[in-house]
Amino acid sequence: MSESTPPNHHSSVLIIGAGTWGCSTALHLARRGYTNITVLDAYELPSPISAGNDINKIVEQGSFDSNPDEGSSFVSQQLLHLASQGWTSDPVFMPYYHDTGYIICAHTPDGLKQLTQREMLDQQADFEWLDTPEAFRATMPEGVLTGDFPGWKGGFKRTGAGWVFARGALMAAFKEAERLGVQFITGSAGNVTKLIEKDGDVIGVLTADGTTHLAETTIIAAGAQAPSLLDMKGQLRPTAWTLAHIKMSHEECELYKNLPVLFNIESGFFMEPDAENHELKICDEHPGYCNWVTTSSGAKSSIPFARHQIPIEAEIRVRKFLKDTMPQLSERPFSFTRICWCADTPDRNFLIDRHPDLKSLILAVGGSGHGFMHITSVGGYVADVLEGKLDVRLKKAFRWRPETAVGRDWSDVQDRRGGPNRVMDFQEVQEWTKIETR
Incomplete structure (x- = not known):
């Protein structure tokens, strides 16, 4: 579709991936009146490999300055503002948002320097500074935070931030999109194995059961699986x-x-236990793991895989976080563990654009570790790309930009901290947990 062509709401649209961004895109397109949308995924919803299939995620609200600085300031403000609107006013997502407040902190000189520079806590009136164990403990009921918080300092925002029930929000988007007429195909029949190209364009996909699905527009929203x-x-x-x-x-x-929410940018984070299974989730913070393998073509590639276990080194980090904050829980056995995949772009901006050569193909990938918060709004950006009306500043930030990956440093931590302060390799992991899977 050219930028001057009005949208044809009866045109066929295929979405590859029924995770966070796939469901968001399906919902936004259906709300705009598109009537022929099919979503394909190898797994039943919620997918066990979707980052959105989780009990909770951190969310921070944001307001929008009508005259922001150009460039990154506009992009970050617009993203935060529209995501916040969804969590606070969209009936599909509102029930899953909990405005409980947000503590962000660090505990080493370098971490504290990064924290104050990135978050500018000392310049934000709505953040209260915390710099003693007593101050941290006072943010929660007596008996929760009993640790010594060695070296910890940070800011406490009492309102305008919190957490969301991620799986609930993902399934709500799926159910509403389905109610509006979107067709979801899962399992072998939804497992896309290749794109079908003809005359220099993508005309559809082939699935594992041998079925050909043709469409006027194909959207890849497959997250970390997109490079396959x-x-x-x-x-x-x-x-x-x-x-x-x-x-x-x-x-x-x-x-x-x-x-x-308690989030140490060098150690980890936790939120309240989930209401369904009475489980507390703890994430150890670090720059991430890749799974580096050499492909048949000789290229080095990080290949995602699903596993409901974590490296023993990650378990040690989780327990260290608990010892610093809630030592009464630090030796408790794990009931569930998981690795959770995302896909980083070189600059951590989203990649939402038409392919420059395959004009009927749209990319909706590159969550870069902060994709789920935008489930409320990201599908709107994809729909804007489809209709040729994405804001020019967002279009520049989200563009297809292979030039940014020339000579890419695959070990770049991208301003993330924690653990060994480097990107780790699953190929080097010696031992994994042995949690009974469910």
């Missing part, structure tokens, strides 16, 4: 993070209810 379908010219680095759950009693869940 299309040469991304080095623009995506599939990168994974690690998480663990511990079981909580009913009494503990009541004590931990409505707690602010």
Whole structure:
């Protein structure tokens, strides 16, 4: 579709991937009146490999300055503003947002320097400075934070931030899109194995059951799996993070209810236990893991895989976080563990654009570790690309940009900290947890 062509709401649209961005895109297109949308995914919803299939994610609200600086300031403000609008006013997503507050902190000189420079906590009136163990403990009910918080300092934002029930929001987007007429095909029939090209364009896809699906527009929203379908010219680095759950009693869940998010940018984070399984999730913070292998063509590539276990080194980091904050829980057995994949672009901006050569193909990838918060709004950006009306500043930031990956440093931590302060390799992991899977 050219930028001067009005949208044809009856045109056929294929979306590859029914995760966070695939469901968001399907929902936004259906709300705009598109009537012929098919979403393909290898897994039943919620997919076990979708980053959105999780009990909680951090969300921070934001307002929008009508006259922001050009460039990155506009992009970051617009993203935060529209995501916030969705969490606070869209009936599909509102039930899953918990405005509990947000503590962001660090504990080493370098981490504190990065924290104050990046978050500018000393310049934000809505952040209260925390610099003693007593100050941290006072943010939550007595008996929750009992640790010594060695060297920890940071800011506490009491409102305008919190967490969301991620799986609930993902499934709500799926169900609403389905109610509006979107067709979802999963399993072998939805497992896309290749793009079908004809006359220099993409005309559809082939799935594992041998079915050909043709469409006027194909959208890749396959996250870290996208490089297996299309040469991304080095623009995506599939990168994974690690998480663990511990079981909580009913009494503990009541004590931990409505707690602010606690996030140490060098150590990890936790939110209140989930209401369904009474489990507390803890993530150890680090620059991520890749799974580096040499492909048949001789290229080095990070290949995603699903595993409901984490490296023992990640378990040690999770327990160190607990010892610093909640030592009463630090030896409790894990009830669930998982690696969670995302895909980093070189500049951590999203990649939402038409392919420059395959004009009927749209990319909606590159969540870069902050994609889920935007489930409320990211599908709108994809729809704007489809209709040729994406804001010019967002279009520049989200463009197909292989030039940014020339000579890419695959070990770049991209301003992330924690663990060994380097990107790790699953190929070097010696031992994994042995949690009973469910």
